[in-house]
Amino acid sequence: MRGEPLDAEMIVSATEELLRRHGPEKTTVLDVARLLGVSHGSVYRHFPSKAALREAVIRRWLDRVRDDFAAAAQDAELSPPDRLRGLLTTMFAAKWAKAREDPELFATFRVLAAEHSTVSSGHVTFLLTQIRTVVGDGIAGGDFAAGEPEAIARAIFNATSRFHDPTHAAEWHSPETEAESADVISLILDGIRAR
Amino acid sequence: MRGEPLDAEMIVSATEELLRRHGPEKTTVLDVARLLGVSHGSVYRHFPSKAALREAVIRRWLDRVRDDFAAAAQDAELSPPDRLRGLLTTMFAAKWAKAREDPELFATFRVLAAEHSTVSSGHVTFLLTQIRTVVGDGIAGGDFAAGEPEAIARAIFNATSRFHDPTHAAEWHSPETEAESADVISLILDGIRAR
Numbered sequence: 001m002r003g004e005p006l007d008a009e010m011i012v013s014a015t016e017e018l019l020r021r022h023g024p025e026k027t028t029v030l031d032v033a034r035l036l037g038v039s040h041g042s043v044y045r046h047f048p049s050k051a052a053l054r055e056a057v058i059r060r061w062l063d064r065v066r067d068d069f070a071a072a073a074q075d076a077e078l079s080p081p082d083r084l085r086g087l088l089t090t091m092f093a094a095k096w097a098k099a100r101e102d103p104e105l106f107a108t109f110r111v112l113a114a115e116h117s118t119v120s121s122g123h124v125t126f127l128l129t130q131i132r133t134v135v136g137d138g139i140a141g142g143d144f145a146a147g148e149p150e151a152i153a154r155a156i157f158n159a160t161s162r163f164h165d166p167t168h169a170a171e172w173h174s175p176e177t178e179a180e181s182a183d184v185i186s187l188i189l190d191g192i193r194a195r
Numbered sequence: 196m197r198g199e200p201l202d203a204e205m206i207v208s209a210t211e212e213l214l215r216r217h218g219p220e221k222t223t224v225l226d227v228a229r230l231l232g233v234s235h236g237s238v239y240r241h242f243p244s245k246a247a248l249r250e251a252v253i254r255r256w257l258d259r260v261r262d263d264f265a266a267a268a269q270d271a272e273l274s275p276p277d278r279l280r281g282l283l284t285t286m287f288a289a290k291w292a293k294a295r296e297d298p299e300l301f302a303t304f305r306v307l308a309a310e311h312s313t314v315s316s317g318h319v320t321f322l323l324t325q326i327r328t329v330v331g332d333g334i335a336g337g338d339f340a341a342g343e344p345e346a347i348a349r350a351i352f353n354a355t356s357r358f359h360d361p362t363h364a365a366e367w368h369s370p371e372t373e374a375e376s377a378d379v380i381s382l383i384l385d386g387i388r389a390r
Contacts, residue, residue, distance in 0.1 A: 114365070145385075155378040161357035168362065170309070183350040190340075191386030 006038055008046045008056070016057045016105070024054065024108040055119045058109050061102075062123050065094045073130040080138030081189050087130055088156075088185050092163040096177070099169040110166040127164075128153050135192065144192045156188055201233055203241045203251070211252045211300070219249065219303040250314045253304050256297075257318050260289045268325040275333030276384050282325055283351075283380050287358040291372070294364040305361040322359075323348050330387065339387045351383055 014035045018027045029050050033040040047053040072090040075083055099106045113120040132153035138144035144152075162168050163181040171177065209230045213222045224245050228235040242248040267285040270278055294301045308315040327348035333339035339347075357363050358376040366372065 151378060152382075154375065155382045158357050158375050159354040159379045159382060161363070162353050162360070165357070165363075168356070168360075180349065180353050183346060184354045187347075187350045187354060187386040188382060189386075191382040191384075195390060 006036065006042055006046070010036065011043055011046050011053070012056045012060055015053050016061070019054070019057060019108050020102070020104045023104045024111050027054075029053065051117075054108060055112065055117055058105070058112055059119045059122075061098075061105055061109070062119070065098075066126060068094065069127070069130055073134050080134050080141060080143045081193065084131070084134045084138070084156075085185055085189065087134060088160060088163075088188075089181075091127060092160070092181050095164050095166070095169075096172045099166070099172055106166065106169065110169070113166050124157075128157055131156050138192070142194055145194045147192070152192060156192075159188055160184060201231065201237055201241075205231065206238055206241050206248070207251045207255055210248050211256070214249070214252060214303050215297070215299045218299045219306050222249075224248065246312075249303060250307065250312055253300070253307055254314045254317075256293075256300055256304070257314070260293075261321060263289065264322070264325055268329050275329050275336060275338045276388065279326070279329045279333070279351075280380055280384065282329060283355060283358075283383075284376075286322060286325075287355070287376050290359050290361070290364075291367045294361070294367055301361065301364065305364070308361050319352075323352055326351050333387070337389055340389045342387070347387060351387075354383055355379060 011032060015027065015032050018031050018035060022031075027050075029043050029047075030040050032053065033043045036043070043053070047056060068090055069087060072086040073083055075086065078086065098109075109120070132149045135144060135147075135152050135156070136149040139146060139149060157164075160181070162171070163177070163184070206227060210222065210227050213226050213230060217226075222245075224238050224242075225235050227248065228238045231238070238248070242251060263285055264282060267281040268278055270281065273281065293304075304315070323345075327344045330339060330342075330347050330351070331344040334341060334344060352359075355376070357366070358372070358379070
């Protein structure tokens with residue numbers, strides 16, 4: 001690493017690597033500094049605490065899937081009901097894949113979610129906004145019954161906790177999860193469509 | 196306790212008392228025997244293990260609320276939609292009250308639920324049966340759209356995890372929980388009603 005100026009992105013990458021190897025409990029600022037061959041003071045200059053560092057890793061990790069979610073929510077070829085189904089399915093599949101393929105970073109995300117960190121609540125706000133947009137479009141176009149998109153989006157988010165809330169990760173291994181999530185999505189779509 | 200013959204009920208009561216005082220981790224068969232003034236062999240004669248004892252306590256604890264649930268589900272004065280709303284509301288309120296008022300026994304219940312013990316899965320089956328009965332009556336009477344009551348009950352149970360699954364207990368303190376659960380129940384009722 002010597003020769004290159006130390007920037008925040010390099011620190012986040014090193015921390016991500018260590019979190020993946022050792023998990024959220026055992027990764028310290030000193031470990032990060034050691035991996036980068038710098039003093040821990042240099043790390044602190046960019047991130048005031050271990051918590052800030054951990055948040056930066058999870059923020060970037062969550063950002064990587066946001067584009068997929070937004071694409072599913074905005075696909076202009078599809079009707080709002082199909083866009084909502086696509087958005088929810090994409091959102092669940094992304095969570096399940098992360099829990100399965102990246103368990104240590106997922107554990108870190110769970111810790112932040114349990115602590116109601118700004119990263120975790122920012123992620124919830126992002127998801128709610130995506131759902132609200134599709135619901136609003138569906139109401140405007142007459143596919144969905146009239147209502148308050150904000151409150152409907154929140155109800156949809158709450159009604160699907162079992163499939164996206166990290167607290168349920170241990171259940172996602174079950175082979176029935178996918179079919180069960182499809183049934184809940186159908187129930188929701190029936191609940192909001194115009195009569 | 197001397198003089199009285201030792202029966203399973205007395206052992207379960209003593210264990211419940213100890214679980215409430217010390218929590219699931221710290222309550223042993225020896226503690227139970229000591230509280231009752233008997234040998235631990237006498238306890239083992241009724242319950243083959245600490246796990247069996249813990250299950251018996253939670254089974255009895257859950258049994259106490261079953262009658263309330265069944266009454267809400269079967270109220271003949273009400274229409275199936277109102278019965279379903281009543282059943283779900285009663286079920287959530289009972290869980291929230293137990294988590295708040297009886298945190299140590301609730302923690303024991305969480306352990307059993309995480310281990311998929313027969314007590315916990317029996318409780319889930321009981322709840323699903325209650326929901327399925329009301330859904331079946333609603334379909335038969337024309338209030339709800341045609342469908343498979345078993346699958347619909349499972350979808351309703353999954354769509355309300357956030358309000359009854361012990362893994363979400365930490366969120367139930369939030370003042371919005373009650374209003375949010377009412378919105379999800381309304382979404383579900385709209386989803387299943389006849390068109």
